[in-house]
Amino acid sequence: MGPMLSVSELEKTYEVRKTAFSNKKTTIRAVDRITFDLHKGKTLGIVGESGSGKSTLARCLMLLEKPDSGVIKFFDQDLLKLKEENLKSLRKDIQIIFQDPYSSLNPRKKIVNTLSEPLLFHQIANRQNVNEKAVEILHNVGLDEDSLYKYPHEMSGGQRQRVAIGRALASEPSLLIADEPVSSLDVSIQAQIINLFVDIKNEFKISMIFISHDLNIVRFISDDILVLYKGSIVEMGTRDEIFLHPIHPYTQMLIKASQGEFCAVQEKTDGAITDNGCKYYRRCELADHFCEAKVPNLQGTEEHSVACFKATRYRI
Amino acid sequence: MVVWYKKLAIWNWFSIMQEVKIIKNIFPCEFAEMLGSENNPLLAMVDVTVGFCTESSSAINVLENLNLVIDKGEVFGLVGESGSGKTMTALSIMKLIPPPGRILSGKILFQGNDLLLLSEKQMESVRGKRIGMIFQEPMTSLNPVFRVGDQVAEILSVHTEMKKKELAKKTIELLKDVGFDDPAQKYIQYPHQLSGGQRQRILIAMSIACNPALVIADEPTTALDVATEGQILCLLQDLVCKYQISMLFITHNLQIIKNIGSRIGIMYAGRIVEENRVDDFFREPLHPYSKGLLESIVGVKKVSERLETIPGFVPKLTDLPAGCKFHPRCKNVMAKCKKEEPSFINVGKSKWVRCYLYQN
Numbered sequence: 001m002g003p004m005l006s007v008s009e010l011e012k013t014y015e016v017r018k019t020a021f022s023n024k025k026t027t028i029r030a031v032d033r034i035t036f037d038l039h040k041g042k043t044l045g046i047v048g049e050s051g052s053g054k055s056t057l058a059r060c061l062m063l064l065e066k067p068d069s070g071v072i073k074f075f076d077q078d079l080l081k082l083k084e085e086n087l088k089s090l091r092k093d094i095q096i097i098f099q100d101p102y103s104s105l106n107p108r109k110k111i112v113n114t115l116s117e118p119l120l121f122h123q124i125a126n127r128q129n130v131n132e133k134a135v136e137i138l139h140n141v142g143l144d145e146d147s148l149y150k151y152p153h154e155m156s157g158g159q160r161q162r163v164a165i166g167r168a169l170a171s172e173p174s175l176l177i178a179d180e181p182v183s184s185l186d187v188s189i190q191a192q193i194i195n196l197f198v199d200i201k202n203e204f205k206i207s208m209i210f211i212s213h214d215l216n217i218v219r220f221i222s223d224d225i226l227v228l229y230k231g232s233i234v235e236m237g238t239r240d241e242i243f244l245h246p247i248h249p250y251t252q253m254l255i256k257a258s259q260g261e262f263c264a265v266q267e268k269t270d271g272a273i274t275d276n277g278c279k280y281y282r283r284c285e286l287a288d289h290f291c292e293a294k295v296p297n298l299q300g301t302e303e304h305s306v307a308c309f310k311a312t313r314y315r316i
Numbered sequence: 317m318v319v320w321y322k323k324l325a326i327w328n329w330f331s332i333m334q335e336v337k338i339i340k341n342i343f344p345c346e347f348a349e350m351l352g353s354e355n356n357p358l359l360a361m362v363d364v365t366v367g368f369c370t371e372s373s374s375a376i377n378v379l380e381n382l383n384l385v386i387d388k389g390e391v392f393g394l395v396g397e398s399g400s401g402k403t404m405t406a407l408s409i410m411k412l413i414p415p416p417g418r419i420l421s422g423k424i425l426f427q428g429n430d431l432l433l434l435s436e437k438q439m440e441s442v443r444g445k446r447i448g449m450i451f452q453e454p455m456t457s458l459n460p461v462f463r464v465g466d467q468v469a470e471i472l473s474v475h476t477e478m479k480k481k482e483l484a485k486k487t488i489e490l491l492k493d494v495g496f497d498d499p500a501q502k503y504i505q506y507p508h509q510l511s512g513g514q515r516q517r518i519l520i521a522m523s524i525a526c527n528p529a530l531v532i533a534d535e536p537t538t539a540l541d542v543a544t545e546g547q548i549l550c551l552l553q554d555l556v557c558k559y560q561i562s563m564l565f566i567t568h569n570l571q572i573i574k575n576i577g578s579r580i581g582i583m584y585a586g587r588i589v590e591e592n593r594v595d596d597f598f599r600e601p602l603h604p605y606s607k608g609l610l611e612s613i614v615g616v617k618k619v620s621e622r623l624e625t626i627p628g629f630v631p632k633l634t635d636l637p638a639g640c641k642f643h644p645r646c647k648n649v650m651a652k653c654k655k656e657e658p659s660f661i662n663v664g665k666s667k668w669v670r671c672y673l674y675q676n
Contacts, residue, residue, distance in 0.1 A: 049541040156629045186397035187568060188626040191612035195622050213542065216613075220623075257542040283543075 002076070003037035004207055005061075005175060010034045010070035012053075012060055030056040031067065032231035035298070038175075038224075043201060043208040045222030045239070047215055047254065053231040054211045058179045061209070062096050063087065074175070092122045095168035099180040101160035105152040111138075111163055112148045118170040133170075140203075141166040142196060158189035165196065169204070176200075177209045182217065190217075197221055215258035219243055227251050230279045237304035247306040249284050278309070286310040356428060358562050359386040359409070359530055364422030366401075366408050376633050378404045378417065379586045383660050383668070386530065391556060391563045393573030393594070395609075396583030397630050402566045405583070406532045409564070410449060411439050427529065445475040448523030452535040454515035458507040464518045465491070465503030471525045490521040493558075495551055513544035517551065524555060532564045537572070549576055570613060574598055579666065582606050585631055585641040588660070591668040602669040604646045640672070648673055 012031040018024040030053045038044050048054050059065040061072060063079060072079040079090065098104040105114060115134040119125040125133040135145050141162040152160055161181060168176055178197070182190045194217060200206060201221075212218050218225060225242045227235040227250065235248040246252045277292040278284070284291065287310070296307040361384040367375035379401045386392045396402045407413050409424060411431060424431040431442065443449075451457040459467060469487045472478055478486065484503070491499035494517040507515055516536060523531050533552065537545040553576050556563055565577060573580050573594060580597050582590045582605065590603040601607045611624035628645040631637060637644050643653040652672050660670045 049543065158629055186630060187570075187609060188397065188612050189629060191623040191625040195625060198622060254542060257546050 004040045004075060005038040006071075006073040007037075007061070008035045008071045008073075010057070010060060010067050010072065012056055012065060012067045029231045031060055034070075034231075034233055036226055036233070036236060038207055038209065040174075040207055041205050042223045043210055043221055045218035045225045046209060046211045046228060047213065047218050047225065048228035049213065051230070052228040054213075054228055055179055056231075057228070058096065058177050058209065058211055061177060062094060063090070064096075092118075092171045093173050094175045094177065095171060095173040096177040096179060097161075097164050097168050097181045100184050101157055101164050102152075102184075104164055105160055105167075107152050110149050110151055111155075114152075114163065114167055115170055118167060122171045124171065137166040137170055138163075140169065140200075142192075156189075157185050158192060161185060161193055162196065165193075165200070169200065173206070175207045175209070177211070179211045180213070181210075183212065183214065194220060215254055227254070232279060233298055233307065234280065235304075235306045235308075236298065237300075237306075241304040245304070247304070247311040248280075248308045249286055249310075250280050278307075280308075284310075357385045357425075358388045358427065359564075360384070360423075360425040361405075361409070362423040362425070364408060364424060365420045366404055366413060366417060367420045368417040370416065375420070377420075377586060378633060379408065381660070382422070382586075382588055384581060384588060384591070385666075386562050386564060388529075388562055389556075389560055390578045391565055391576055393577035393580045394564060394566045394583060394588075395568060395570055395573060395580060397568060399630060399633065400583040401586040402568075402583055403534055404586075406449070406534050406564065406566055409532060410443055410447060412443075441475070444471055444528075445526045446528050446530070448526070448528040448531040450516075450519050450523045450531065450533040450536045452538055454512055454519055454539065455507075457519060458515055460507050462506075463504050464507060464510065464515075465505075468518065468521050468525060471522050475526045486525075487521075490525055491518075493524075493555070494518070494521045495547070511544075512540055513547060516540065516544075516548055520548075520551065520555070524559060524561065527559060528561065530562045530564065532566070534566045535568070536565075538567070538569075552576065570609065582609070585636060586633065587641065587670060588668075589642065589670045591666070593666060596667065602663065602667065602674065603642075603671050604648050604673070605642050608645075608647075640670075 010031055011029070011033055014028045014030055015025045016028055018026050032053070034057060036044070046054050046057065056065060060067045067080065070080070074090070074094070082090065112131065112134050115137055116125070116130045119130050119133055120127070131148070134148060138145065138147055143159060143162050143166070147155065147159065147163070152163070155163070165181070181197070182193050185193060197208070197210070198221065201208060210218060210221050219239060222239055225237065225239055226233055227242070227248065229250050235242065235246065235251045242251065243255065246255050276295060278287065278294075278296050281287045281291050291309055294309075296309050298305050298307045300306055361382055364379055364382045365377055366379040367377045369375045382405065384392075384405070394402050394405060404413065404417075408419055409426075409431070411419070413419060419432060422432070426442070426447070431439070434442065458464065465484075465487050468490060469483045472483055472486055488499045488503060491502050496502045496517065507518075510518065520536075536552070537548050540548060549572065552563070555561065565573065567573065577594045580592055580594050581588045582603060584605050590597075590601070590606050592602060597606065598610070601610055605626070608624070608626035612626060626645050631641065631644070639655050640646070640653040640657055643649045646653065650672060658670050658672045658675060660668055661675060663669055663674045
């Protein structure tokens, strides 16, 4: 069986003014020729710094942003060629959970209304049994029936995130995209939500794309990992390959930092920013003139591939 | 206008009544006695209570009977979840609590003087000069319309008698100290031209400009990326050694304290529930809350099926449980915990805990 989601050469660019008052425009490549596959029941972790294009990628997959070019195949259906009316069934199959549970729930709707909306819209429940179904969802995400008639402001951040997860699960999707779902929560609550994701993964056999800047969380929850830097994939592979044998200097740096080794290299201020070199060139210790002149391509096996000329295996 | 004035009067009356009530509650504290026997710490907060008096309800105490000691040359990590009162602790040391919040009782001894007895004028010579502060958001704490160099120089010109040329020289020296290769060029740049990490460096330069004895760093790396975070932490560590500064480091990230801290305090619902040395804390935490926190962190090595969690959620300050504030979430809860709040007791050298498990 082929992959459930297959993304190839996805690209999204934005035009921005060079400075606040000038008319000159520059192009920012937020998502730069990204290619990956996701198999059924697997969880793909996406890591990278802020501004590396993690969220833009997620929004492109949901078609909340229109990609400039590329192909997104979901169950052999090209999403970018779909018509507006066919998107309805797509939205049922792909759901997203946002970072901030404070702004992603409608403050004027009771939880029961928030949950029954997708149920009714996708005709999973009818008017008679919608409340029962909503209670079932609440139980699935670890809340009890009392929450049904509450407003979001009556709940804590962790509870709201549970509701957001419940709403995403309501339409019985086959792919769940979680965009930094725990980073705005407190440590003790984070652990509860991460456990909830593990349960969902095991119980519903759902495929998941889990975006986070915290490598430890991604390691905990993912099967495969994709490392982004300035919009491009620098390294991709299975969880153990990435964590035990990271190859790209950027991945190595991230892993070291997540384990508490805090001395990172400073960005070199000399050297012009060029479009035709490696994007990590300015921060890389290993870089030479070759890296400056040519863009490295992603090379390797399905288990582990990396975009670096200087790559040598290195064990932590 | 009259109505507004009346409201104000009622509010004043409210806060005064609240104060009277709280002062009555003060009991002799073991902490204060211990303090006398120890050799003068740099900063000691003794039974500090901070309350917010609102019109609708009685005062909400965001800090209650808070005890904290920072010795010379040590990095004290203050860890807690959001809303536990970490930032309020920092602001109360600087006496910058925004109204209607007020420090209702307690003592804040800094180099032997009680800061709470100082006038606003005297306090101005403490802020920035003897106690520096680094805020969380490097974006918002710099003025966007002034050159960063001038903003650093301003601190020096307020607190010292330096002339213009000296100021510029000293500022450039400071910029060099915080890791800029081209300090003269950075001097004339504006905040928007700098990256987040560079802005945080400028703030650090400002905080150490007058060679203070204590620097309060309030979540200095939370807004930064992993790599930049590493650089800033390294820099802070170097500066602490170089200038012999003590630091109060506020964060919600235990990993950071493990790396740079010498002692740690855990906050929960406006109270410090445990104070301990960092290595002892990570080997053998005392309070059930600290134990839960350490277990619920996604470890580096452990990849197991599920994480240990602390059940329930952080209580709201308006709706705190009676007795020990942690008891609804505690594994080791006893009948006593539900009735009366445990006091902050000493269980070994520089080990303090607020829990009945250690009270015999």
